[in-house]
Amino acid sequence: MDSRPDEANLLERSRKGDLAAFNVLIEHYQTAVFNLCLRMLTSQQTAEDATQEAFIASYRHLEKFRGGSFRAWLFRIASNTCYDELRRRPARPALSLDEPGSDGERHLDPPDHAPSPQDRAEQSQLRETLARALASIPDDQRLAITLSDVQGLDYAEIAEVMQCSLGTVKSRIARGRVRLRSILLEQAELLPPRFRPTGEKT
Amino acid sequence: MRFPLFERHPRQELSGYLDNELAFQRVEAVKAHLGSCPTCRAELDALRILKSQLAALPESPAPRSFALTPQMAQRPAPEPARARTPARVAALSNGMRLAGAGMAAALAVVMVLNFSGSSSDDSRKAVTAPEALIANSTTQDSDAADGDTSGSLAIPSVIATGTADSRASTAVPPDATATRGTAEGSVGGVPSVAADGFDGGGGSLAPGATSQTIPQTGEGGSEVVPSVPPPAATGLIDKNEAGSPRVNATEAPVIRSWQTDQAAPEAAPAAAQSDGGGVDILVLVAIVLAAGVVLAFAGSVLIPRIARDDQ
Numbered sequence: 299m300d301s302r303p304d305e306a307n308l309l310e311r312s313r314k315g316d317l318a319a320f321n322v323l324i325e326h327y328q329t330a331v332f333n334l335c336l337r338m339l340t341s342q343q344t345a346e347d348a349t350q351e352a353f354i355a356s357y358r359h360l361e362k363f364r365g366g367s368f369r370a371w372l373f374r375i376a377s378n379t380c381y382d383e384l385r386r387r388p389a390r391p392a393l394s395l396d397e398p399g400s401d402g403e404r405h406l407d408p409p410d411h412a413p414s415p416q417d418r419a420e421q422s423q424l425r426e427t428l429a430r431a432l433a434s435i436p437d438d439q440r441l442a443i444t445l446s447d448v449q450g451l452d453y454a455e456i457a458e459v460m461q462c463s464l465g466t467v468k469s470r471i472a473r474g475r476v477r478l479r480s481i482l483l484e485q486a487e488l489l490p491p492r493f494r495p496t497g498e499k500t
Numbered sequence: 501m502r503f504p505l506f507e508r509h510p511r512q513e514l515s516g517y518l519d520n521e522l523a524f525q526r527v528e529a530v531k532a533h534l535g536s537c538p539t540c541r542a543e544l545d546a547l548r549i550l551k552s553q554l555a556a557l558p559e560s561p562a563p564r565s566f567a568l569t570p571q572m573a574q575r576p577a578p579e580p581a582r583a584r585t586p587a588r589v590a591a592l593s594n595g596m597r598l599a600g601a602g603m604a605a606a607l608a609v610v611m612v613l614n615f616s617g618s619s620s621d622d623s624r625k626a627v628t629a630p631e632a633l634i635a636n637s638t639t640q641d642s643d644a645a646d647g648d649t650s651g652s653l654a655i656p657s658v659i660a661t662g663t664a665d666s667r668a669s670t671a672v673p674p675d676a677t678a679t680r681g682t683a684e685g686s687v688g689g690v691p692s693v694a695a696d697g698f699d700g701g702g703g704s705l706a707p708g709a710t711s712q713t714i715p716q717t718g719e720g721g722s723e724v725v726p727s728v729p730p731p732a733a734t735g736l737i738d739k740n741e742a743g744s745p746r747v748n749a750t751e752a753p754v755i756r757s758w759q760t761d762q763a764a765p766e767a768a769p770a771a772a773q774s775d776g777g778g779v780d781i782l783v784l785v786a787i788v789l790a791a792g793v794v795l796a797f798a799g800s801v802l803i804p805r806i807a808r809d810d811q
Contacts, residue, residue, distance in 0.1 A: 321567040328562045336560055346563055353566050357573055428553055446519065447554035453521045464521075472515035475547055482550070
C-alpha cells in the first residue's frame, strides 16, 4: 500500500473542506472500518450504522488529527463509536455458543469458496465457532485481538487506537487469547478433529 | 533439571513473544525457557494456531458505500449532544433534590427549636453563651467518657449554625453515677448529645433548668424539675442508675436540670447574661430555608423539563 503521499494529500484537501477527497479516503478504509465494527458489534445493521457514524465524526473532527497513522486515528473513532453503541445496549445478550447460525442477524462468518465441499463445511464451522468465541470475550480484549490478529496492527498502533499503554495492549491480547483458547477447548466437540485446539486432541 | 523457583512459566509473555512485541531481554529469556519447557512450547503452538485462524477469518465486503453526502458532512453532530445533556441535567436535578432534602431537614430542626423555645424565653440565651460551654469543657475531668472531647469540640460549630439548643451550654456528665453523686462530679464533659444536634423535647427542658435554681439533693435524680415531662424524667433516672457511661439525648437535658447552679456555676451566669435576640435569627433562618427548599425542589423538577424542550 504505497498510498502514503496520496493519503497526506487527500487529508490536506479534506481538511480544507474537499468532501470528494475525503470520500476517496473513505473508500479506501471502509472495508476495514466496517469489519472492525462488525467484530465489535456482531450485527450487520448496527455495524453499518456505526461505520457511517464513525466516518461522519472523523470528517467533522478532521482538524483534531495531528499526523501519525490516519488508520489508527480512524479506528479509534470507530471503536469509540462501537463502545458507545455497546454501552447503549441494555444488557448485551451473550451470544449463545451452543446454537451456531440460528439467527440470520448474527451471521458472523460469511460463506467463502473453499475447494472441496467437506473442507468448506469444516472451515465454515471453525470460523463460526471462532467468531462466536471472539464475540463473547470482554470488549477491550476483543478490540485488541481484532486489531492485532484480524486487522494486522502492531502493538504501538493498537495502543494509539485504544489510548492505552503498550503494557495494557500486551496484557489485553495475552488474556484475550488465553480466554479464546479456553472457550474453543470447551467447544472442541463442535470443531472438526483437525481443528481442535492442541491439548484436547484425541 | 529445572528450577521452578527461578523459572516460572512465562504464560503472559507467550503472546507478546509470538507477536514479536517483547523487549530483547525478555525474548531471550522466553526463548531459553521454551527450550526446556514442553508445556510452554505447546501453549505457544496453540496460540500460533489461534492467531492464524483469527487472521483467516474472512473479511466481509463493505455492504454499501459509506461516502459522505454534503448533508452528512454538514449536519451538526447529534451524538455528543444527545448523550451529554441528559446526564448533566440529571446530575444537576439530583443535586438540587439532595440540597432540597438537606434544607428541609434543617428547616425541621429550626422549626422544632423555634416552637419549643417559645415555651421558655430563655431558650436562646444559652445558645448564645459559648463561654459557658467552654467553661464546662475545661472542667471536664477524668470521669469523662471516651469521645466526650470530640463532642465538646463539635459544639461551638453547632451553635454557630443556630441549631443547637441551650443544652449545649450546660455540662452534662458522661457518667451517670457522677450526676447523682456529687455536684462536682456532674460537671462532666459536654456530651456528644449536643453535637448530634438532638432537638426533641430537650430544647424546652434545658431553658427551664438554666433559669431555675434547683436545690441539689443528696440522691440526685429524686428531684425533678417541674418543666420536665414525667416520662422523660423517669427514663432518665433509670438510665442513670444503670450507670450507663454514655449520656443519650433524652437524659441530657434532665440531668442538667439538677445541677445547674451548683454543678456548673460558670455556665448559669453566662447563660443568664445573654439576651433573647436569637428569636429573630431562628425565624429568619427558617424563612430562608423554606425558600431554599421550595426553590431546590422546583428546580429539580423544572430543569430537566426545560432541557428536554431545548432539544
